[in-house]
Amino acid sequence: MKIKNCYGCGGCVAVCPTGAITLESEVEIITEKCIKCGKCELVCPAGLITIENER
Amino acid sequence: MKDEYDVIVIGAGPAGSTAAKFAAEKADVLVVDKHREIGSPKRCGEGLGLKAFEKFEIPLDKRFVNKEMCGAVVYAPNGSKVEIEYDGIYGYIIERKIFDKFLATEASRQGAKVLADTEASLLKENGRIIGVRITHQRKEKEIKAKIIVAADGVDSQIARQAGIDTTINLADIGSCFEYEMSGIEIENPEMIHMFMGNKLAPKGYVWIFPKDDDRANIGIGISGTEKRTAKYYLDRFIKSRPGLEKGSIIEVNVGCVPVGDFLRELVRDNLMVVGDAARQVNPIHGGGICEAMLAGKLAGIKAGKAINSGNLEMLKEYETEWFSTEGKKLEKILKVRHFAEKLGDEDMNYLAKVWNGDDLVRISGGEYSIAFKKIIKHPRLLGLLKNFV
Numbered sequence: 001m002k003i004k005n006c007y008g009c010g011g012c013v014a015v016c017p018t019g020a021i022t023l024e025s026e027v028e029i030i031t032e033k034c035i036k037c038g039k040c041e042l043v044c045p046a047g048l049i050t051i052e053n054e055r
Numbered sequence: 056m057k058d059e060y061d062v063i064v065i066g067a068g069p070a071g072s073t074a075a076k077f078a079a080e081k082a083d084v085l086v087v088d089k090h091r092e093i094g095s096p097k098r099c100g101e102g103l104g105l106k107a108f109e110k111f112e113i114p115l116d117k118r119f120v121n122k123e124m125c126g127a128v129v130y131a132p133n134g135s136k137v138e139i140e141y142d143g144i145y146g147y148i149i150e151r152k153i154f155d156k157f158l159a160t161e162a163s164r165q166g167a168k169v170l171a172d173t174e175a176s177l178l179k180e181n182g183r184i185i186g187v188r189i190t191h192q193r194k195e196k197e198i199k200a201k202i203i204v205a206a207d208g209v210d211s212q213i214a215r216q217a218g219i220d221t222t223i224n225l226a227d228i229g230s231c232f233e234y235e236m237s238g239i240e241i242e243n244p245e246m247i248h249m250f251m252g253n254k255l256a257p258k259g260y261v262w263i264f265p266k267d268d269d270r271a272n273i274g275i276g277i278s279g280t281e282k283r284t285a286k287y288y289l290d291r292f293i294k295s296r297p298g299l300e301k302g303s304i305i306e307v308n309v310g311c312v313p314v315g316d317f318l319r320e321l322v323r324d325n326l327m328v329v330g331d332a333a334r335q336v337n338p339i340h341g342g343g344i345c346e347a348m349l350a351g352k353l354a355g356i357k358a359g360k361a362i363n364s365g366n367l368e369m370l371k372e373y374e375t376e377w378f379s380t381e382g383k384k385l386e387k388i389l390k391v392r393h394f395a396e397k398l399g400d401e402d403m404n405y406l407a408k409v410w411n412g413d414d415l416v417r418i419s420g421g422e423y424s425i426a427f428k429k430i431i432k433h434p435r436l437l438g439l440l441k442n443f444v
Contacts, residue, residue, distance in 0.1 A: 009098055010210030011230060011311030014223045015279065023210060039225050039279075045232045045309045047284035 001034075003027040003048050012040035012049060056168065056198070060085040061362045063187050063200040064167075065175045065213050067093045070330025070347035071206030072158035073111070075167040077355030078204070082362040084167035085198065086159065087189055089207075091172045094155030098310025099344070100233065100264050100272050102247060103154075104146040107345035111352075119153040121266040125245040129415060131407035132252035132400035139412035148247075148264050148272070177203065177216040177326075184217060184325055202358045202370065203326045206351065209313050211332035219320050219328065225279040227315020227334075229259055229341050232285035233274025235266070235306035240298030244268045249340075250292070251403050257281050258396050259341075261292050273299065276312060276341050278396075285309075312341045314392065317385060321374040325367050327354045335377075337385065338392040339419045349381050387421030397439050405433060 006027045013021045020033035021040060027049070029040070034051075041049045061082035064075045066089075075086040090096075102124060107113065124146045127139040139145075159169050170191060178186040178197055186199035205213035209228075214221045241248075244265040251260050258278035265271040275289040293299045313334035321328050329335070330347035337346060354373045361369040378386075398406070414426035430436040 007307070007309035008096065009231075009309040009311050010208060011228060011279070013210035013212075014221070014311060014313070015225055015228060017222050019215065019222075042225055042282065043228055043230050043279040043311060045230045045285035045311065047286060 001029040001031060006048060007046060009045060011043040011045065015039045015043050056085070056170070059199040061200065062202045062204065062358045063087070063198065064204040064206055065187065066206035066208060066330070066332070067159045067169060067171070068155060068206060068208065068330060068347065069158055069344050070332070070351040071204065072155070072162045073348045073351030074204045074206060074329055074355035074358070075162035075169070076165045077352050078358040079162060079165040079167040081359030084162070085200070086162060086167055086169045087173035087175050087187070088171050089174050092152070093159045093171050094152040097151040097308055098231070099151050099308070100262050100274050101149050101151055101266070102146060102264050102342065103149050103344050105144060107348060108147070110345070111348055115147070116157065119150045119157055121148045121150055123147055123245070124247050126412070127247045127249060128243065130248070130250045131404045132255065133404045135404065135407045137407050137410060137412055137415060139415055148266050175213070177213060201325060201362060202367065204354055204358065205326060205328045205332050206330050207332055209311050209331040211328065214318070214326070214328045214332055217323050217326045219318070219323055221318065221332070223313055223334070224315060227313065228279035229276035229312040229314040230279050230281070230285045231274060231276040231310045231312055232289045233272055233308040234289070234293070234304045235270070235272050235308070236299065236302040237270040237305050239269055239271060239302035241265050241268065241271055253400055255292060256288055261289065274308070276314070279311070312336055312343070314338045314341050316389070317382065321377060322370050325370065327358070327370055327373055329354045335382070335385070337419065338389045339395070346381060346385070350377060353377060384421050387423070388419065391418050391421065391423055394439055402436060405436070406430070
């Protein structure tokens with residue numbers, strides 16, 4: 001999953017417990033490592049991340 | 056660029072450039088920063104106290120000093136004010152993009168080599184850190200180093216790659232959004248303004264830091280656990296104030312500030328962690344420029360000495376000295392934050408009646424005994440204090 005228009009603040013990377021997020025020009029969530037805890041969604045100051053629940 | 060340096064610093068913010076400057080007095084130093092422009096994008100309200108200018112002999116250069124701060128006004132949820140007034144100037148609102156370049160330039164004047172537009176990751180051999188792998192303008196290169204300084208911000212990857220767990224709890228992070236606005240009305244632009252309240256900014260505050268009489272950084276920091284976003288609360292605040300709403304947005308800044316807890320392991324083998332990467336931030340107001348520079352200086356001096364003496368064991372002194380000086384002070388301030396996080400709006404309104412500006416200054420510096428004596432007659436607040444001590 002890639003987040004466009006990301007401001008690049010790095011908050012999601014800092015709170016991600018599994019190291020599933022990388023930050024380059026935009027945020028990229030590596031799905032295999034993602035445990036869908038939703039922390040990145042909560043911390044994003046601009047509300048750009050939505051974790052889709054497939055369970 | 057050479058193939059080998061004594062010290063490589065990753066990140067050219069205030070922590071990294073200061074570490075590089077002091078290390079370069081005795082060692083061969085390379086500083087890399089992933090951004091194409093050092094200092095940009097900023098994640099900052101840009102207030103810097105006079106103390107930092109004095110401690111680091113920073114010149115009052117018009118190119119990065121926007122406006123003097125003569126004090127602060129703190130607003131309780133009911134609108135009542137507590138004013139912090141100083142006899143002279145309390146600090147300055149700076150221009151980070153220029154300030155950070157100034158610090159990087161200072162490091163280069165001391166002999167450090169600075170390289171922007173450079174991604175870096177740790178280079179290891181048999182589990183030992185031997186340098187960094189950089190990508191500068193799409194070209195990859197391996198550079199060896201004896202010491203690495205991780206100054207790569209709140210989302211530090213370098214410390215993680217060294218095996219230090221840098222994951223931050225949601226409750227320990229401030230989620231921040233900020234506009235630089237022009238053409239606004241600011242009541243008393245000589246002061247900085249801070250608005251408290253759980254409805255306004257849960258476990259945080261809204262700030263107005265004037266850069267001109269009609270231009271300011273208007274930002275917010277809230278708890279990372281909050282369901283609604285920092286942007287939501289900030290937009291709502293601005294909308295409720297016609298003097299701000301009519302203004303223009305000339306810059307948007309987004310950031311996350313580690314306000315809740317400190318990284319305990321600052322040194323592992325030949326790697327040191329400084330600044331936001333080590334969460335060296337004042338937990339009450341979220342400011343971290345001065346803390347980052349103090350840590351950078353300490354780490355830089357230790358790095359230089361370690362290179363000079365050939366004894367890398369010395370690096371550990373950075374961690375022990377930090378936690379017995381500035382780090383110790385920050386621990387006390389963190390306790391105040393934990394108290395403040397439990398305050399309801401009514402509590403804050405009450406505190407605005409019994410506390411004055413001097414109390415707030417002391418508290419944000421971790422000296423809480425005098426201010427806390429003033430609230431022992433308030434049963435609920437007294438209860439909160441019992442948990443505190």
